[in-house]
Amino acid sequence: MIHVENLGFRYKRRGNALFSNLSLHLPAGTLCGLLGANGAGKSSLLKILSGLSFTQHGQCRVLGHEPARRTPEFLADVFLLPEEFQLPAIEAAAYAERFGTLYPRFNRDQFDHLLDELQVPRPQKLNTLSQGQKKKVLLAFGLATNARLLIMDEPTNGLDIPSKSQFRGLLIDHFDTERSFLISTHQVHDLQGLIDSVMVLAQGEILLHATVEALESRLQITVEPAAPADALYAEKSLEGFKVIRENEGGQESRLDLELMFGLVTKGPLKVRELFRPEARA
Amino acid sequence: MSQFSLSRFTRVIQNDALRIAKPVVFGTLALLGLTVLIYLTNFTAGHVTDPPVHEVLFGIFLVGAGLIVTSMAFQDMHHPLERYQYLMLPCSNVERILSRYLLTGPLFILYAVVAFSGMDWLGNLLTDAWKGAREPLFSPFSVSAVVLLRVYLGVHIVMLTGAICFRSYALIKTALSVILLLVGLAATSYVATRIFYWDAFTWNRFGPDDDSLNMLVAPIFTATWANVAVVTGFALWILYVAYRCLSTHEVQDEL
Numbered sequence: 001m002i003h004v005e006n007l008g009f010r011y012k013r014r015g016n017a018l019f020s021n022l023s024l025h026l027p028a029g030t031l032c033g034l035l036g037a038n039g040a041g042k043s044s045l046l047k048i049l050s051g052l053s054f055t056q057h058g059q060c061r062v063l064g065h066e067p068a069r070r071t072p073e074f075l076a077d078v079f080l081l082p083e084e085f086q087l088p089a090i091e092a093a094a095y096a097e098r099f100g101t102l103y104p105r106f107n108r109d110q111f112d113h114l115l116d117e118l119q120v121p122r123p124q125k126l127n128t129l130s131q132g133q134k135k136k137v138l139l140a141f142g143l144a145t146n147a148r149l150l151i152m153d154e155p156t157n158g159l160d161i162p163s164k165s166q167f168r169g170l171l172i173d174h175f176d177t178e179r180s181f182l183i184s185t186h187q188v189h190d191l192q193g194l195i196d197s198v199m200v201l202a203q204g205e206i207l208l209h210a211t212v213e214a215l216e217s218r219l220q221i222t223v224e225p226a227a228p229a230d231a232l233y234a235e236k237s238l239e240g241f242k243v244i245r246e247n248e249g250g251q252e253s254r255l256d257l258e259l260m261f262g263l264v265t266k267g268p269l270k271v272r273e274l275f276r277p278e279a280r281a
Numbered sequence: 282m283s284q285f286s287l288s289r290f291t292r293v294i295q296n297d298a299l300r301i302a303k304p305v306v307f308g309t310l311a312l313l314g315l316t317v318l319i320y321l322t323n324f325t326a327g328h329v330t331d332p333p334v335h336e337v338l339f340g341i342f343l344v345g346a347g348l349i350v351t352s353m354a355f356q357d358m359h360h361p362l363e364r365y366q367y368l369m370l371p372c373s374n375v376e377r378i379l380s381r382y383l384l385t386g387p388l389f390i391l392y393a394v395v396a397f398s399g400m401d402w403l404g405n406l407l408t409d410a411w412k413g414a415r416e417p418l419f420s421p422f423s424v425s426a427v428v429l430l431r432v433y434l435g436v437h438i439v440m441l442t443g444a445i446c447f448r449s450y451a452l453i454k455t456a457l458s459v460i461l462l463l464v465g466l467a468a469t470s471y472v473a474t475r476i477f478y479w480d481a482f483t484w485n486r487f488g489p490d491d492d493s494l495n496m497l498v499a500p501i502f503t504a505t506w507a508n509v510a511v512v513t514g515f516a517l518w519i520l521y522v523a524y525r526c527l528s529t530h531e532v533q534d535e536l
Binding site for chain 2: 070071072073076079080082084085086088098099101102104
């Protein structure tokens with residue numbers, strides 16, 4: 001679904017290259033979380049994949065298209081839910097009428113049903129809704145377009161606690177093997193139990209891209225009174241130290257995304273060693 | 282899907298028309314008020330204004346209002362929170378640009394002619410009823426109206442390019458750019474003329490005293506429909522190239 005090879009990108013008005021040799025492969029039927037520190041380039045990567053930013057070198061193919069060409073076929077199959085956006089001063093029904101008709105697989109009934117499920121007040125002009133409600137409208141619209149790739153940049157920002165749970169439920173309901181959802185967020189807890197693979201972007205490259213299953217089988221997370229010397233990574237918590245070790249005993253433990261992010265960003269060499277193809281075999 | 286689909290283009294142009302409908306309607310109502318007010322204060326029984334008031338007002342409506350609307354044609358593309366929606370819509374760049382060209386160019390002309398004819402008729406009717414004064418009705422086929430239409434078609438394309446290039450104050454920046462460009466061209470032409478036609482140049486005429494040169498140059502500047510078509514075609518091409526380049530840089534540096 002997404003195939004990026006040796007991608008190089010820099011903002012013209014800024015100095016250093018954001019990505020110099022970034023590669024990633026994302027198959028269809030993936031619900032992937034994209035994690036990274038502030039300024040790591042998550043939003044930029046999403047824009048490149050959506051055809052909004054253009055790379056200086058390397059290969060980038062999304063759903064068999066070159067995003068930079070921005071063909072109507074490509075744009076009909078990719079939906080971007082940006083972090084910040086503005087909606088026009090029209091009602092949801094008019095919005096669906098005006099913009100939905102441009103998406104060949106847009107389903108109006110599905111859109112209405114999703115708005116009901118998300119409890120978006122209607123009829124009301126979209127520009128007068130709260131940011132969280134606007135996000136729900138765009139999420140409902142994105143799902144109803146039935147685009148094969150849904151790219152979301154900080155989708156849970158502005159959502160209240162019940163809405164976050166609704167958000168997770170909706171994504172799971174609308175996920176299938178033909179579609180992929182790529183979600184960039186700082187709110188790792190919002191992705192817990194939702195995603196099936198994780199990508200960590202740091203230092204201009206993808207430091208880690210693995211399935212949750214692989215991470216859970218290869219890493220063991222425990223809580224211990226002190227940070228042991230053999231730990232891959234340890235982080236202080238109220239209960240003691242949360243510790244990540246290589247899982248040698250085959251015991252399964254639930255993935256802690258925040259802890260795993262700390263491991264990847266603070267000890268990338270260890271992670272690469274652990275998740276390099278030979279190590280996985 | 283291809284770069285151009287009639288059904289998709291129809292939806293794109295409908296969307297774009299709805300986007301500008303409100304400001305255009307409000308602008309029209311304001312101009313209607315202005316027209317009626319000017320007719321009531323200027324028309325007197327037995328006299329005809331010279332030049333006709335409707336010629337001046339039509340010029341303001343078409344060129345003034347038209348250029349303002351054109352300068353705002355790509356405002357959503359430059360708006361940091363609106364550009365996602367515009368740029369991610371599943372349509373081609375050809376459709377995007379053609380839609381806004383038609384809406385602010387030929388279709389705006391059509392709208393201006395119909396709306397102004399209505400305003401002129403209403404203004405005359407009210408003035409006739411109140412003061413017993415009326416003037417000949419506006420005709421879009423009069424010589425001055427046709428010249429205005431040609432001027433608008435040429436200037437419009439420049440303003441539309443400016444609307445793409447400049448993220449803010451497109452109207453002022455485009456006007457200033459055009460003035461600078463024209464001053465530069467005039468200066469260059471003057472220097473070139475002095476160099477190549479030094480002997481023929483006299484201070485009594487701005488240019489060489491050479492009829493053959495005038496015969497060669499004059500038809501280019503004659504506003505025939507053929508010239509307008511060539512200039513518009515060329516300008517459209519520039520516009521498309523500018524759009525493709527600028528939409529990429531725009532997004533890349535600002536999103």
